[in-house]
Amino acid sequence: MSRKLIFWVVASFLFLGAMLWGISRLWESNADGLSGHGWVAYVLGGVLTLALSMGLFLLTFHSARHGYDEIDRPEDRTDQNIDYRQ
Template identity: 65%
Template sequence: MSLRLVFWILGAFAALGLILWGITYLWEGLGSDVSGHGWFAYILGGVMTLGLSFGLFLLTFHSARHGHDDIDTPGK
């Protein structure tokens, strides 16, 4: 794994943390009370969404770089 990819992953998790913190701040301002299970599901949902999108983008780029997306001609 390249250093550039590691920085992108860390940046994505930092952005996710900032977004989760911002939404939490808004919820507390509205007076909503969320249980511990709710917080766990909230954070797990964010992390799993980020992981799924990262994995799908990685598969897309891998496929394109290794020729899996090339159109085969009938004469081959």
């Protein structure tokens, strides 16, 4: 893994942690707080959402870099001797 990717992964988790801390302070000031089960669901939902979004972005970039998104049209081919109309 490159240093840039590691930086963005760490930064994403730090941002997630800051959001969890901020929202927890907001909730605790307005109500009785969360139970242990609520905290587990809260953290697990955030981590899984972040992991899913990172995975989908990485797949998108991988696909674009390796040419999987290119349209293969007959008129773009260089060998003109083959008749592609069938």
